[in-house]
Amino acid sequence: MSERITKDMAKNIYFGGGIFAILVFAGLTFDSVKQIPELSHAENITESVVLGKKIWENNNCVGCHTLLGEGAYYAPELGNVFQRLGSSDEASFKSYMQGWMASQPLNIPDRRKMPQFHLAPEQVDNLADFLIWTSKVNTQEWPPNIQG
């Protein structure tokens, strides 16, 4: 095939195709940015959710866990942990989170460990609010089941 294509033709495919691809991608990006607030329920991002996200980042939780399928594969998915461990009930999820964060690391020999982060109870509440908000993002029905 390559014998019939000249260098100039290849160059034109590159510039034409490249510019076309950039325009299409930029257009779709603009449209996505318009739709994401609704798909993510941005109106429910409270101050506590924002703080929770910061605590999530400052402690590098994503270095062991996935969140909506992205991150590390060493520890459970947390995008739906609100449903899994809190049965979608805010009060019981928050008390579970308080207990969970306080009792790390679990003393089970050879099992993978989660560190103790020494977070204050309000900070754990913020984390819980962040995970509750995350669990309600429209993820096109992902994950396939409650185990994440």
Add this chain to the structure above:
Amino acid sequence: MKYSSQMVAKPYFIFALVLLAGEILFGLTMSIQYIYGDFLFPAIPFNVLRMVHVNLLIVLLLFGFMGATYYLIPEEAERELWSPLLAKITFWIFLVAGVATILGYLLVPYAELAQLTMNELWPTMGREFLEQPTITKVGIVVVVLSYLLNVTMTVIKGRKTTISIILLTGLFGLAFFFLFAFYVPDNLVMDKFFWWFVVHLWVEATWELILGALLAFVLVRLTGVDREHIDKWLYLIIAMTLIAGLAGTGHHFFFIGAPGYWLWIGSIASAAEPIPFFLMILFAYNMIKNRRIQDDNKMALIWAKGTAVVGFLGAGVWGFMHTLAPVNYYTHGTQLTAAHGHLSFFGAYVMIVFTMVSYAMPILRGRPHGNNAKAQKVELASFWLMVIGMIGLTLALTVAGVMQIEMQRIPDAANAMTFMDTQATLTAVYVVRSLFGVMVFAGLLTYFASFFVKHEKVAA
């Protein structure tokens, strides 16, 4: 060596290889924690090992690209580098910033590092691959800008070739998309969406331009095929890269809260992403078939072919495996992702760095005809140890991924096993992964050994 300023490439290459040794050691350590959770815990938790592992990878690739550019650009531009001094200074700045950051990860808890570096002023930490403190990210920008200045000035003042222009385009793209690392909105979905502008648009767009240009350079030198022909191939490869790779970003937007049309657009566009990688194989073999010269540096050519083939396997084959939305629904964020991540990064980017090092280092060491036969024999052994080791590691992770999906993802809620129970059944597979990891490390040590094989002085 035609231009004395090409010499600045040498420390970049050496340091890149040192970082690679560190990266693999941290990988091995993590792989042991996968099996014995108490190994080195709580001294170094898994997330810290992982941060060091992937950050070393990114930094070593940047060092490798910089060394490669400093070697290549003077020859392409047919003049000395604009400022060899600047290249030396940025080497040391980057080295110090890199080492300090890694030490920061290892010596203080991450939250404390965030506080020490005043992350709250402009929070950018705590996201995969972009864990560096904001101040380090600013340092990276400064280093990359001074490097771009140096390379651009050299190209402007010298001969402009297709290879150098495409390399520059890729480097400017790398710099541009890194700026998204500074954008961390409160909305997690927006955050994730633009995080991929760094990660995907690096490895599946801008870095592919760099990869294509470096591969083309080595092939020009080793085969003597005329540039008209090489340039044509290069244009075709990067055209396909952009056409498939930009909208292909959509294969990361399936399940993170982005609009549903990405299920279709991401699947279709990214299904074409293996094409440029396949073209690279055809390119390499075609140039070799039509070669006009026989270079004595056989290993450089073997690495070049290896890059094309293993890059295609890791990115093309293992990428395609999970890129269609209905498949990705089950594979998203499993060990299968890790399998693909390993073979693609290794095959495409670590191997192109090896290609450049194996081509340029003998010349920089005063051996214009390559290393002697004995050294090349040792290097060939290291090539196979590393390639087979990485493929074995990838196959082990693929088995782990498929088993994980079968036990944890496919059954309904009542029958699915928990994440932790699933992982417990995979221990034997993780042991195999570790063993192949040891093989990779042995390969790297063998590669180092090939540098020390005795050499008689060749009359220049």
